[in-house]
Amino acid sequence: MSHSSCARACGIDFGTSNSTVGWLRPGQPTLLALEDGKPTLPSVVFFNAEESSVSFGRAGLREYLDGYEGRLMRSLKSLLGSSLIDGRTDVQGSVVAFRDLLTQFIATLKARAEEQGGRAFEQAVLGRPVFFVDDDPAADRVAEETLADIARAIGLSEVSFQYEPIAAAFHYETTLAHEEVVLVADIGGGTSDFSIVRLSPERARAAERWSDVLANGGVHIGGTDFDRQLSLSTVMPLLGYRSQLKGGREMPSSIYFNLATWHTINFAYARQIWTEQQRLLLDAIEPERLNRLLALIRERAGHWLAHQVEEAKIALSDKDTATLQLERFAPGEQKLLTRTEFDLATGMLVDNVEAAVARLLPQAGLAANGIDTIFFTGGSSGIPLLRRRIAALLPQARVIEGDLFGSIGAGLAVDAARRYGTVKNPRG
Numbered sequence: 001m002s003h004s005s006c007a008r009a010c011g012i013d014f015g016t017s018n019s020t021v022g023w024l025r026p027g028q029p030t031l032l033a034l035e036d037g038k039p040t041l042p043s044v045v046f047f048n049a050e051e052s053s054v055s056f057g058r059a060g061l062r063e064y065l066d067g068y069e070g071r072l073m074r075s076l077k078s079l080l081g082s083s084l085i086d087g088r089t090d091v092q093g094s095v096v097a098f099r100d101l102l103t104q105f106i107a108t109l110k111a112r113a114e115e116q117g118g119r120a121f122e123q124a125v126l127g128r129p130v131f132f133v134d135d136d137p138a139a140d141r142v143a144e145e146t147l148a149d150i151a152r153a154i155g156l157s158e159v160s161f162q163y164e165p166i167a168a169a170f171h172y173e174t175t176l177a178h179e180e181v182v183l184v185a186d187i188g189g190g191t192s193d194f195s196i197v198r199l200s201p202e203r204a205r206a207a208e209r210w211s212d213v214l215a216n217g218g219v220h221i222g223g224t225d226f227d228r229q230l231s232l233s234t235v236m237p238l239l240g241y242r243s244q245l246k247g248g249r250e251m252p253s254s255i256y257f258n259l260a261t262w263h264t265i266n267f268a269y270a271r272q273i274w275t276e277q278q279r280l281l282l283d284a285i286e287p288e289r290l291n292r293l294l295a296l297i298r299e300r301a302g303h304w305l306a307h308q309v310e311e312a313k314i315a316l317s318d319k320d321t322a323t324l325q326l327e328r329f330a331p332g333e334q335k336l337l338t339r340t341e342f343d344l345a346t347g348m349l350v351d352n353v354e355a356a357v358a359r360l361l362p363q364a365g366l367a368a369n370g371i372d373t374i375f376f377t378g379g380s381s382g383i384p385l386l387r388r389r390i391a392a393l394l395p396q397a398r399v400i401e402g403d404l405f406g407s408i409g410a411g412l413a414v415d416a417a418r419r420y421g422t423v424k425n426p427r428g
Contacts, residue, residue, distance in 0.1 A: 011412020017189030022413025081143030167411035
């Protein structure tokens with residue numbers, strides 16, 4: 001790229017938990033600042049019913065946690081490829097379509113990027129997981145088409161897609177001096193995606209890179225699943241999950257699964273659920289647990305609790321213990337969580353992610369020692385057990401940690417410049 005030219009197109013990483021936009025221009029950081037001077041915009045939409053306003057990212061989370069009435073949506077990307085995408089939700093008497101929420105969020109990403117870049121974007125390369133939907137190519141295609149339709153609806157006339165781990169590989173490639181075979185492990189909020197790619201400074205100049213991609217794979221397991229398992233195994237029992245009712249029955253579990261999953265928390269607040277829980281309280285052998293659940297529903301503290309669980313998970317990546325506060329619905333109570341409990345709760349998830357990596361080697365026609373480097377990216381790749389198990393599959397490979405939240409957006413920007421070319425920089 002000459003000194004006075006900028007990429008014509010941007011790269012958009014719409015993530016389950018965080019989103020970024022990258023744009024290549026001379027002498028400037030690749031990622032554009034999207035909120036509070038930071039390159040990440042958390043993928044959060046909050047409908048503030050008191051002010052009839054919509055806010056995004058950290059601002060939305062802040063309003064929600066400050067106690068404004070309204071509806072918080074996270075993990076919006078999980079709607080792609082599911083039947084929920086055509087659903088709607090009721091917010092204080094107004095009905096909102098999930099697809100519109102998604103459109104509003106992605107429009108905000110684009111608008112903030114344009115404001116920062118000082119220009120309009122009409123072309124973009126969007127990141128996508130290797131599989132939006134596991135084992136269902138037709139549903140996967142619908143998910144990609146839905147995202148493309150939304151991108152066109154917000155003013156992107158040309159849209160193309162790149163697998164997220166391949167985008168991360170292109171970002172890593174900009175740092176290389178010689179050829180390497182790299183396993184990119186992109187473990188995000190919703191999916192774990194893997195690519196084995198041959199990278200080098202010479203190859204980086206080629207327009208078409210498919211011959212350098214040796215294998216792709218992925219599973220629908222990400223940070224939100226680790227949150228869910230940690231919640232179900234350590235927190236939900238405090239609210240009556242798996243507790244006994246008179247007559248030897250177990251407490252029905254669906255409400256606990258809803259509370260442990262970001263995009264279904266609101267289902268726990270339905271009126272008939274409240275009535276049913278009141279009835280179950282009469283049969284509970286340990287009513288104090290159900291009383292906590294009723295208090296949580298009354299206080300609408302489900303998202304608050306999920307946020308506490310997520311913070312505890314992040315803390316357990318660095319420390320052996322974390323304290324979970326429960327004061328929103330159980331004043332003065334807290335729960336100590338340990339790394340060991342977290343590892344036990346999520347062991348099955350780790351097994352499944354490890355198996356996905358193991359399947360990739362024969363697909364690439366490589367033995368374990370054929371991989372030079374493991375490149376970790378995605379916010380959830382910091383989970384210690386997961387990282388250890390992947391590294392143990394490839395004992396000779398060196399382990400590199402990318403920008404956990406920025407590698408994909410930066411790599412999509414590299415790809416966008418390659419695909420759509422450059423323009424003279426008006427400010428150059």
